[in-house]
Amino acid sequence: MKVLNLVTTPRPFFDSQLQSLRDLGVEVDVLPVPGRDSQEESRSITDYFEYYPQVLSEQSNNYDIIHANYGNTAPFAVFQPTRPIVITYWGSDLMGPLSAFNSSFSHVFDEVILPSPVLSEYIPNEHHVIPFDVDTKLFRPISMSESRDVLGWKDGTNYVLFPYSKSRSEKNYPLAKKIVDDINRSVNLVTISDVEHEMMPLYMNASDAVLVTSKRESGPMVVKEAALCNVPVVSTDVGFASDVLSDVKNSYVCNSETEIVNRLQDILRSGQRSDGRKHAEKWGKEAMGKRLLKVYESALSK
Structure with missing residues (x-):
């Protein structure tokens, strides 16, 4: 064919x-x-x-x-x-x-x-x-410390990844910034643009959590990618986020700004990873x- x-x-x-x-x-x-x-x-x-x-x-x-x-x-x-x-x-x-x-x-x-x-x-x-x-070989758990060494990020610091460019209005960066500003601890919100796809697993594994605040999505693919890296995700209820994360521990789909803030604070406080990797076969x-x-x-x- x-x-x-x-x-x-x-x-x-x-x-x-x-x-x-x-x-x-x-x-x-x-x-x-x-x-x-x-x-x-x-x-x-x-x-x-x-x-x-x-x-x-x-x-x-x-x-x-x-x-x-x-x-x-x-x-x-x-x-x-x-x-x-x-x-x-x-x-x-x-x-x-x-x-x-x-x-x-x-x-x-x-x-x-x-x-x-x-x-x-x-x-x-x-x-x-x-x-x-999703490329399950590329998106995999990597040591947080190792990932941060490659990217030049500091150990002992909280990093939340907003995995998009600030300029993409549908991704709603202003909401992501407001959420991080409302958290009762020091957090670095990292945004990315035109990063090589092969580098994305390093950014995800170096982060304490991935934050998705999109207004609309058919995906988002980053939810699956982060889950495969066992990185916690906090997302608005868009696309297939709720279907993907429903069985993933320490990852959440939220219906309000307050809930997003609270869930993200819980993740940062616990320091625990997710267990999304166990779904690799079906993705x-x-x-x-x-x-x-x-x-x-x-x-x-x-």
């Missing part, structure tokens, strides 16, 4: 998705939209105009399936001749300002995939829910690859 993946900007979970399929013998190629060197930048309409001829030029490679990844690539999959076509929405494409436009293409696709049941309300037609996987890429392959086979049989 040979599949062409259309994508805006490849992300770590997308790369893992490709590898899970390659491990099962599927030949996968990737055609990204040109432009945008980082998440802080935006693409121009010119970038998308340049993309369409590139998609059409790929027809000579005789792909069995065209797989659109992220809603902005939907029109390019629809308006090219190869069939069947599959789409995976990522979350922000359905929850952001282009939601109506992106979701309007869903009925044209042979198969539709969502990474979280939270997104089902945006897609009226039949679809599959296949959560993104790994093997399960995701097998489910994607079944979707492809279903599309080809129609």
